[in-house]
Amino acid sequence: MTINEIQEELIEDFAFFDDWMAKYEYLIQLGKELPLIDDQYKTDEYLIKGCQSKVWLHADHQRGKVLFTADSDAIITKGLVALMIKVLSGHSPAEIADSELYFIDQIGLKEHLSPTRANGLLSMVKQMKLYALALQAKGR
Amino acid sequence: MEQTAVLEHFDVEKIRQDFPILTRKVNGKPLVYLDNGATTQKPKQVIDAIVEYYTQLNSNVHRGVHYLSQLATDAFEVTRRKLRPFINAAHEHEIILTKGTTEGINLVASCYGKAYVKAGDEIIISAMEHHSNIVPWQMLCEERGATLRVVPINDAGELDMEAYRAALNDRTKMVAVTYVSNALGTVNPVGEIIRQAHAAGAPVLLDAAQAVQHLPIDVQALDVDFLVFSGHKMYGPTGIGVLYGKEKWLDAMPPYQGGGEMIKDVAFEKTTYNELPFKYEAGTPNIEAGICLAHAVDYLETAGLNRIAQHERELLAYAGGRLLEIPELRIIGTAQEKSSVVSFLLGGIHPYDVGVILDKLGIAVRTGHHCTQPLMERYGIPGTVRASIAMYNTKEDIDALVAGVQKAAEMLA
Numbered sequence A: 001m002t003i004n005e006i007q008e009e010l011i012e013d014f015a016f017f018d019d020w021m022a023k024y025e026y027l028i029q030l031g032k033e034l035p036l037i038d039d040q041y042k043t044d045e046y047l048i049k050g051c052q053s054k055v056w057l058h059a060d061h062q063r064g065k066v067l068f069t070a071d072s073d074a075i076i077t078k079g080l081v082a083l084m085i086k087v088l089s090g091h092s093p094a095e096i097a098d099s100e101l102y103f104i105d106q107i108g109l110k111e112h113l114s115p116t117r118a119n120g121l122l123s124m125v126k127q128m129k130l131y132a133l134a135l136q137a138k139g140r
Numbered sequence B: 001m002e003q004t005a006v007l008e009h010f011d012v013e014k015i016r017q018d019f020p021i022l023t024r025k026v027n028g029k030p031l032v033y034l035d036n037g038a039t040t041q042k043p044k045q046v047i048d049a050i051v052e053y054y055t056q057l058n059s060n061v062h063r064g065v066h067y068l069s070q071l072a073t074d075a076f077e078v079t080r081r082k083l084r085p086f087i088n089a090a091h092e093h094e095i096i097l098t099k100g101t102t103e104g105i106n107l108v109a110s111c112y113g114k115a116y117v118k119a120g121d122e123i124i125i126s127a128m129e130h131h132s133n134i135v136p137w138q139m140l141c142e143e144r145g146a147t148l149r150v151v152p153i154n155d156a157g158e159l160d161m162e163a164y165r166a167a168l169n170d171r172t173k174m175v176a177v178t179y180v181s182n183a184l185g186t187v188n189p190v191g192e193i194i195r196q197a198h199a200a201g202a203p204v205l206l207d208a209a210q211a212v213q214h215l216p217i218d219v220q221a222l223d224v225d226f227l228v229f230s231g232h233k234m235y236g237p238t239g240i241g242v243l244y245g246k247e248k249w250l251d252a253m254p255p256y257q258g259g260g261e262m263i264k265d266v267a268f269e270k271t272t273y274n275e276l277p278f279k280y281e282a283g284t285p286n287i288e289a290g291i292c293l294a295h296a297v298d299y300l301e302t303a304g305l306n307r308i309a310q311h312e313r314e315l316l317a318y319a320g321g322r323l324l325e326i327p328e329l330r331i332i333g334t335a336q337e338k339s340s341v342v343s344f345l346l347g348g349i350h351p352y353d354v355g356v357i358l359d360k361l362g363i364a365v366r367t368g369h370h371c372t373q374p375l376m377e378r379y380g381i382p383g384t385v386r387a388s389i390a391m392y393n394t395k396e397d398i399d400a401l402v403a404g405v406q407k408a409a410e411m412l413a
């Protein structure tokens, strides 16, 4: 599936939730299910500085695709991180770098992407794209 | 007995009617505002004064001969006149209007530092200070080659007074501590702190940002040298604050910033400085906030700080008791003497997660390190969830908080 197809699917999934609680319960579930990041990457080097919750992000390049793994010490943040990974992981550096992430807004979680929100999610998206750009540059 | 009789006059429902924002909804739920440590809401008396200022008075202060300028100047000075008895300062000119607590501390660190702090000297702060009462002193110490000494706390969040006594010596040039801790709620034994500092020959700056709105303060009885607070945390406007300083210090220290208002005569060879308080008030002040702060002072005095303190003490005790009904909830900061703040953690759950769920329920709390990173480090925690109480809060607010935390516990478990 393309990045946009995944975004569309998520938007459909989220349309089923009729209140915030169901939505957040789902996010929390996603956070719990996110595969563990290898411990060697849970260091300051891989830390994305959000103000309150910590996010660790690692990118691997395999057969032209970028594979992300990540973790957070806050479960809701981790759920959001899991969403980002669902959408961006497994695509080529060019696809990731050029992607436009409109689904967050459409599933009603826009507030978490605000630059003033202290959860580091925006920095995470930037970092994912930076990894992609760096890999793209290396690939040339 | 008399106390209860007095308290009966504290009509919280009537007080709530003065705060228009308390009737609004957040995320479809009635707002439960428990982030008063960050900033308080404003009563309509203050809001109306702001509108009145711009519709009737707006003009620069202390300069024009014209009518409006005179009115604005008079109104601005009324605030200073009301602040003097509010903290029982000896003189009106000991009240310097600043942008807020942070600016007050920076002013003292800078001006007092220039006049009195040399290499080898020591400044004492405590382990529970807000970054605003750490960083300016660190900067001063770095600049002057002085040493910053930090008084530790016990697990309950109380200052180690033994360690404090041991830290004082003839190199101590300043003791800067908070009156009430914004993260733990601890009320420090400031009378004792000041007596001991003076015995060692050091002046004391009290950070009263979390104190003036909760308990009566008498700077002369305390014999404190400097006291700072912010308008926005005491039901007043943002962008205005107070630095109280004893006349002898304010006279002896050099000015903070140069500019208009703070001068007597300017010549390129030599400028002479204006008298107190204007010596420390360079440039056009926040006139609107300065004028309207008087209405916040009036409001506090009408409500009565003793009554407010008692109401808030009861709420705090109620909040502590009810929150502890929740399994795995742990209160951070269990000092004997506390005011207005209850900080807590829910098992191993990140405070941010709890804050997000509470927000969805219309409950405003603060999560994080509360600008006290060294303190969080001391407890080995990433931060806390902090509910902070104001005079308009009710038991229903606390019940909503407890229900919200229970909901968060269910969802996040």
Ligand SMILES: Cc1ncc(COP(=O)(O)O)c(C=O)c1O
Pocket (backbone or CB within 6 Å): B037, B038, B100, B101, B102, B103, B130, B132, B133, B178, B180, B181, B182, B207, B209, B210, B230, B371
């Ligand atoms: C104890 C304490 N000191 C200083 C400050 C800083 O106040 P302001 O940001 O109004 O300058 C605060 C505010 O959070 C505080 O709680």
